[in-house]
Amino acid sequence: MWFKNLQLYRLALPVNLTAESLHQALAKLAFSPSTSMDLQNQGWASPRDNDLLVHTVNGQMLIMLGTEKKLLPASVINQVCKAKATELEEQQGFKPGRKQMKDLKEQVTDELLPRAFSIRRNTWAWIDPLNGWLVVDAASPARADELLKPLLKVVNDVTLYSLRVAQLPASAMTSWLAADEAPAGFSIDQDTELRSAGEDKAAVRYVSHTIDPDDVRRHIAAGKQCTRLAMTWADRISFVLTESLAIKRVTALDVIKENSDSKMQNDEERFDSDFALMTGELNHMLGDLVAALGGEAPQQP
Template sequence: MWFKNLQIYRLPAPWPVTADQLEVALAPQSFVATGSLEMQSMGWVAPRPHGKLVHVVDRQLLLLLGREKKLLPTTVINQVAKAKAVELEEQQGFKPGRKQMKELKEQVADELRPRAFSIYSSTFVWIDPVRGWLVVDAGSAAKAEDVLKLLIKAVDKLPLETLHVARSPRTAMTDWLAADDGPGGFTVDQDTELQATGDSKATVRYVRHTIDPDDVRRHIAAGKQCTRLAMTWADRVSFVLTESLAIKRVTPLDVLKESSDVSSKDEDERFDGDFALMTGELSKMIADLVEALGGEENALRAAAA
């Protein structure tokens, strides 16, 4: 298993909380399916069937947040409420007023809720207590924040911080494009996005297209900066870096796929092997990327002090 997206946060390194301590903290917020009158439910589930809430492989911790959400479109509520309003008008001799219609819609929602269709989704969280990384496999910061809110609620005084680097990713990516060369250990791939800094927000995108250095430099000279850049690390992992320091479209390359033990027939062994491989590689990749972006800002402030 490999994360597709990386929303990266910082913990103290090493983080002293043990897997057993974390298990106890998460247990009160275990996932419970939505009741008949509830619209959504969220809680921790075991990453492996019949396992613990905290899955451990080589001191790396894996959590899984489950969500169940009922779909009850407003259009359906309005349609049923409109039909009931016609019946009510015939009974009372006049059209329902605004207050009465509001109450009618609330009544319809209560009646339909137990029959609403549910969708289930889940989000993985990887904690590296040795190096102090906490990574959420989420495509957006907002989705990651939902996960972190529940984790902060479970773990008292969780010392979690947003990852801050010395160089702005936007500035660094723009410089790499202008130089037509990635930082040490990284290569620049074919996908990128440049956006104007002015009010126009004019945007140029290259999608699976060879990037012409001269063309890119003209866009940069015109005031555009890089907001997304596809890169490859050490010929092992490809990804897209964004201006917010989120990492998307994470893909292990063939060299890693070949090194994975595909001969094992045990699903749990394959899962643990993939997780160990992923965490080992991504820990190094994140560290190299932070270094390429000038190091951590908090660490630099601490050194200066």
């Protein structure tokens, strides 16, 4: 199993957290199936569908937040409310007032909820207590916050920081493109975005297209900065770095897949092997990326 998107956070060392203590903390907000009257339900679920809320391989921890939400569009509620309001008007001889409409909307919602479809999504997080990483597999900080808020609500003995680096990613990526040279251990791929900081927000995007250094330099001279850059680390992992220090479209390349053990006999062994491989590779890659961005800056909670 490989994370596709990385929202990066730091844990203050030493991390006084064990799998057992984390499991006990998460159990306070364990996921339970929603009732017919719940619009949304959220809680910690077992990553491997067993009784454990923390899955551990080589000291690396994996946790999962489950979210179940009823599909009940506002348009459906409004449509039913409108029909019922018409019936009510015919019965009482005048249009329902504001309070009546509010009560009617609540009544309709209660009636429709038991028949609404439910969707389930899981958000994963990797905790590395040895090196102080907490990484959420989420495409946006807002989605990551959905996991971090309930986590910090039950875990009191850790200090969490947003990752800070000495050089802003946009400045670093722009300088790499201007010099036509990637930092040590990395190569620049064919996807990038340059965006103006001015009011016009003009942007140029290269998608699966060879990046011409002279063309890029002209855009940089015109005031644009690189906000997204596709890169490959050590010919092993490709990804897109963003100006907010998020890492997207993480893909393990063939050299990793070829070196992985394809003779695993069952799903449990294969899952653990993939998780160990992912955490080991990403640990090295993140270390090299932080170094390429000038190292870590002083942290703020």
